[in-house]
Amino acid sequence: MKPRIPATVITGFLxxxxxxxxxHLIETANxxxxxxxxxEFGDLGVDKELLSGCGIDGCNEDNLIExxxxxxxxxxxxxxxxxxxxxxxxxxxxxxxxxxxxxxxxPRPLVKAFDWPEVRSxxxxxxxxxVVDTPAVAEGRFAFDPDAVADEAEADxxxxxxxxxxxxxEDQLACADxxxxxxxxxxxxxxxxxxxxxxxxxxxxxxxxxxADHGRVDGQVVLGLEAAAEDDLAARPSHHDGPHDDHDHxxxxxxxxxxxxxxxxxxxxxxVRAAAEAHDILRVKGFLDVPGKPLRHVLQAVGPxxxxxxDRPWKADEARASRLVVIGHHGLDRPGIATxxxx
Numbered sequence: 001m002k003p004r005i006p007a008t009v010i011t012g013f014l015x016x017x018x019x020x021x022x023x024h025l026i027e028t029a030n031x032x033x034x035x036x037x038x039x040e041f042g043d044l045g046v047d048k049e050l051l052s053g054c055g056i057d058g059c060n061e062d063n064l065i066e067x068x069x070x071x072x073x074x075x076x077x078x079x080x081x082x083x084x085x086x087x088x089x090x091x092x093x094x095x096x097x098x099x100x101x102x103x104x105x106x107p108r109p110l111v112k113a114f115d116w117p118e119v120r121s122x123x124x125x126x127x128x129x130x131v132v133d134t135p136a137v138a139e140g141r142f143a144f145d146p147d148a149v150a151d152e153a154e155a156d157x158x159x160x161x162x163x164x165x166x167x168x169x170e171d172q173l174a175c176a177d178x179x180x181x182x183x184x185x186x187x188x189x190x191x192x193x194x195x196x197x198x199x200x201x202x203x204x205x206x207x208x209x210x211x212a213d214h215g216r217v218d219g220q221v222v223l224g225l226e227a228a229a230e231d232d233l234a235a236r237p238s239h240h241d242g243p244h245d246d247h248d249h250x251x252x253x254x255x256x257x258x259x260x261x262x263x264x265x266x267x268x269x270x271x272v273r274a275a276a277e278a279h280d281i282l283r284v285k286g287f288l289d290v291p292g293k294p295l296r297h298v299l300q301a302v303g304p305x306x307x308x309x310x311d312r313p314w315k316a317d318e319a320r321a322s323r324l325v326v327i328g329h330h331g332l333d334r335p336g337i338a339t340x341x342x343x
Contacts, residue, residue, distance in 0.1 A: 005123050009229075010098065011128060012182075017212075018100050025217075025223065028219035035098070037097065037099040039102045106172075107130075112233055125229035126224065127178055128175050137194075165282075170239065174237050186305075192211075252282075253329075255332070256324065257324045258322070261290070262290055269306050272301050275326075276304055280332065281332070286323050288322045
């Protein structure tokens with residue numbers, strides 16, 4: 001009987017650094033053939049584009065399968081399982097499967113899918129890795145004060161705490177076998193300590209926790225946990241336990257803003273920052289056409305933090321365009337945000 005192929009699930013909230021981590025896994029694969037499944041919330045496919053254009057040997061379209069529905073837990077039967085079976089049925093199956101979930105997806109239902117008979121005999125979940133945006137956690141974006149909520153609830157019997165971001169974050173931590181505190185280079189000792197205390201309060205006993213910056217973690221650390229996560233689902237609690245592990249996707253929405261050529265990316269950065277502050281925006285990411293530059297310009301924003309860089313030359317057969325996907329809570333003022341970004 002052939003040994004089961006290990007699969008690693010990379011989870012973490014929007015902008016935590018999952019795609020960057022995967023780039024480093026590819027660079028340190030040490031000859032292992034990795035298959036990458038990229039799941040995104042939004043229609044632009046930025047993460048897949050960033051990986052396929054990374055220039056790393058072995059990172060190409062054949063190794064990338066993109067699920068664009070935004071949440072693996074919703075369509076495991078319709079899309080995810082056939083994708084896994086397609087990989088397994090190749091003449092030369094991969095040595096390891098790496099799955100990057102959407103930042104808005106729950107990891108537990110995905111792990112549960114690996115217990116299905118069609119998959120269980122051929123694949124095992126080597127581990128669930130949660131990537132954490134350390135500065136965001138230190139700023140308290142995901143955590144709430146339970147004592148304060150209790151006081152408010154007592155004062156107002158109609159109050160029901162329903163924080164979708166917090167529940168997602170807690171579910172990601174509770175399901176993890178390894179937690180990576182990413183972007184530690186953006187924190188001082190005090191804020192790092194605050195984030196560390198928050199994360200330690202949400203992980204299971206025995207779960208490893210490491211620090212990183214720019215997702216730089218060696219593949220030897222992340223791949224090979226041998227957790228067999230599909231065998232201990234009961235030990236991985238979720239706010240969304242139930243017959244279908246449902247959660248409400250109407251809490252979030254995304255849309256694409258088409259812009260013309262961007263002669264001044266720095267000015268656009270200012271407009272993105274202003275839009276994030278004025279509206280309930282969680283994430284902005286996409287590509288820019290900068291006139292006179294042969295390279296595509298990447299823009300990624302998490303709240304007020306923005307990163308920009310040139311990643312690869314524009315291809316001869318692709319139209320140069322500036323497109324940004326905006327992700328936020330349901331009810332975004334789409335016209336207002338688009339007008340602000342357009343300047």
